[in-house]
Amino acid sequence: MKLKQLIAESVKTVSRCYPEEEAREMVFAYLEYAFGTKKYTHIIEPDYEIPEGGVAQARQAFDRMASAEPLQYVTGEAYFYGRRFNVTPAVLIPRPETEILCQSVLSESGAGKGSKILDLCTGSGCIAWTLALELPGAEVAAVDISEDALGVASGQDFSEEISRTESHKPHFIKADVLAAPMAELGQFDVLTSNPPYVMESEKALMRRNVLEHEPELALFVTDEDPLIFYRAVASWAVGLLKPGGFGIVEINEALGAETAEVFAGAGMTDVKIVEDLAGKERFVAFRKKKND
Ligand SMILES: C[S@@+](CC[C@H](N)C(=O)[O-])C[C@H]1O[C@@H](n2cnc3c(N)ncnc32)[C@H](O)[C@@H]1O
Structure with a gap:
């Protein structure tokens, strides 16, 4: 699946729980965590493909976010004072x-x-x-x-x-x-x-x-x-x-x-x-x- 398709679909999913702009930011943050992509990757590389297996895993994560589970619990990490902390x-x-x-x-x-x-x-x-x-x-x-x-x-x-x-x-x-x-x-x-x-x-x-x-x-x-x-x-x-x-x-x-x-x-x-x-x-x- 192309990254830009996954973004469009996921923003819709996460918007079930958050205002659209916030949902979009959460989607980009998760995609960067999972695949290392940036906010602009789908623009400069319109054909960017999500690696096999990644789509199902991402969809699961976005469903959890759509039921109000914080992004940081989904990824298991949060940044504080420039350092990465594990969170549960x-x-x-x-x-x-x-x-x-x-x-x-x-x-x-x-x-x-x-x-x-x-x-x-x-x-x-x-x-x-x-x-x-x-x-x-x-x-x-x-x-x-x-x-x-x-x-x-x-x-x-x-x-x-x-x-x-x-x-x-x-x-x-x-x-x-x-x-x-x-x-x-x-x-x-x-x-x-x-x-x-x-x-x-x-x-x-x-x-x-x-x-x-x-x-x-x-x-x-x-x-x-x-x-x-x-x-x-x-x-x-x-x-x-x-x-x-x-x-x-x-x-x-x-x-x-x-x-x-x-x-x-x-x-x-x-x-x-x-x-x-x-x-x-x-x-x-x-x-x-x-x-x-
Ligand atoms: C607001 S959180 C703060 C966590 C962390 N210091 C931070 O700034 O993100 C409050 C913490 O107090 C702990 N706590 C609650 N009641 C407590 C008690 N009676 N004695 C010690 N810790 C307690 C909770 O387990 C929780 O980890």
């Missing part, structure tokens, strides 16, 4: 805005070789791995309650970059962030977290691909207590951040001031709300007070 339905698909959290740590925390970093609610490990690889020599510990998520995070294959840059693989730990901080982990220079923060009442605003396919455990908190994870993260900061240590958390854009108040109320200093590229209140950054 056990982990949240890393979001581009979370890259800003990593960027803030790199530019503002003062962390470097030998720094100790703790990532709570690590999921795919995208934050933990990014910081470990961007800061060779740093020691990163990362916590999640989901064994399946920890399996994905720990199984990310950056062994080549690790050995080339002398970075350390993050240490992945199963624990409940809502329980008491684990004093045995020691003291950290940096604390990061992108915990569950979507309120049940916000489900109505969410799309099928997220609601039906991404893990509930990664997403939702109750409307009665939407800041439960931030109070927990603040108590880990009180217990495990070194004096002067830097912290940053991703937040629900509707709860910026309230979330900042949790960290100020826990005694953190330099508490500030940071916006994402869309101008939404997306992060709260803070420091632990220095000893007087």
Whole structure:
């Protein structure tokens, strides 16, 4: 089958679930993943043929996308901070805005070789791995309650970059962030977290691909207590951040001031709300007070 025919057919299929322009982008992304073709291949090579066997496999993938399964679960990969991460339905698909959290740590925390970093609610490990690889020599510990998520995070294959840059693989730990901080982990220079923060009442605003396919455990908190994870993260900061240590958390854009108040109320200093590229209140950054 010619590539251009497959494109026409597949855009129709995926448009059953997404607006046509978005469906077209997803089709091109899948075709590049599966066959290495580019958006313009069918234009400059109108006779380009899909290799035998490829058509059936592609049609299956597009059917899955038409029933709202995210492209990243179909391909099993997602890109974050320029690196390829494995993803399964056990982990949240890393979001581009979370890259800003990593960027803030790199530019503002003062962390470097030998720094100790703790990532709570690590999921795919995208934050933990990014910081470990961007800061060779740093020691990163990362916590999640989901064994399946920890399996994905720990199984990310950056062994080549690790050995080339002398970075350390993050240490992945199963624990409940809502329980008491684990004093045995020691003291950290940096604390990061992108915990569950979507309120049940916000489900109505969410799309099928997220609601039906991404893990509930990664997403939702109750409307009665939407800041439960931030109070927990603040108590880990009180217990495990070194004096002067830097912290940053991703937040629900509707709860910026309230979330900042949790960290100020826990005694953190330099508490500030940071916006994402869309101008939404997306992060709260803070420091632990220095000893007087
Ligand atoms: C919003 S996802 C974030 C994943 C990843 N850090 C990212 O930015 O893509 C939240 C993660 O918190 C984990 N989680 C949920 N409840 C938890 C708990 N009580 N203790 C530790 N981790 C928890 C979920 O398994 C999920 O991986």
